[in-house]
Amino acid sequence: MELRVEQLTAGYPGHLAVRGVDLVVPSGQVVAVVGPNGCGKSTLLRCMARLHQPDSGRVFAGDADVWRLNQRAAAHRIALLPQSPQAPEAVTVAGLVRYGRHPHQGLFRQWSPDDERAVDRALRATGVTALGDRRLDQLSGGQRQRCWLAMALAQETPVLLLDEPTSALDIGHAVEVLDLVREIAAEGRTIVMVLHDLAAAARYADAVVAMRDGRVVAAGPPREIVDAALVRELYGIEAEILTASADGAPVVVPGVRASRSAPAG
Incomplete structure (x- = not known):
């Protein structure tokens, strides 16, 4: 686009x-x-x-x-990854990436298999699938930035x-x-x-x-x-x-x- x-x-x-x-x-x-x-x-x-x-x-x-x-x-x-994004305390990588699906949720549109597939695709694309259960604050700077990118990608x-x-x-x-x-x-x-x-x-x-x-x-x-x-x-x-x-x-x-x-x- x-x-x-x-x-x-x-x-x-x-x-x-x-x-x-x-x-x-x-x-x-x-x-x-x-x-x-x-x-x-x-x-x-x-x-x-x-x-x-x-x-x-x-x-x-x-x-x-x-x-x-x-x-x-x-x-x-359009998705934006800001300069210094702030994550909720103790959030896991998978939990962070799921936030990228927020624009797709609504009163009559709750979490779906499509959302789960979008999260999986974003994790794979950024090479952080294996980190899904890890806390974001336990990762290196490069790993964290990949996770933030995964969240933005999950917005699709x-x-x-x-x-x-x-x-x-x-x-x-x-x-x-x-x-x-x-x-x-x-x-x-x-x-x-x-x-x-x-x-x-x-x-x-x-x-x-x-x-x-x-x-x-x-x-x-x-x-x-x-x-x-x-x-x-x-x-x-x-x-x-x-x-x-x-x-x-x-x-x-x-x-x-x-x-x-x-x-x-």
Whole structure:
């Protein structure tokens, strides 16, 4: 399902966080949104997920404007994994993943074999079936993040939004999670993820959207837009851009700070 954002503007009292953003994510593609702290990345994602009311503009999932849908209908199209999700105390992995089926429950629609199959599929897809009876708080950071992804997958939406899915993970677990993101997209889901690591975004995303001060300053395939000038504009540092021998992805090697002051955030 295609995800489309048209002239989206959103903010908070006294602060405009997103300014006239246009974005198109084709079905089955991975888009990484990058930029300095405070540039509007997470606000943009929250607007897409119907968690923050935009001041103007529209968000379409397929042919539907998500802000014209009721919350349950929107949750059948778009799932969001936030930055720092909080689980109920002592919840098991299987119990956590079952929360992903909440949008499918209702007064006349209780837990069903279809729900159980969706949970099983999500556990298998993320490689955590064997952890089903374990408590979430007993797992490593990488394992926990896989479990949170399983919960989002169990919602069975065609669009998946991930806000800093590798935050606080070491490089090994980060690669593990991003490899999983690519596998999920290969099955046809549309994914938008916020990343702080520009090099990871360049390697794992089909397209990179770079934001600064609430606006999109560059967008396109990583090999076309990730260069020293973009790094300087976003982060205020000089950088050398190398090419990975394995796949040709841009590799960002940070250097000294540029002459102008760094972006706020």
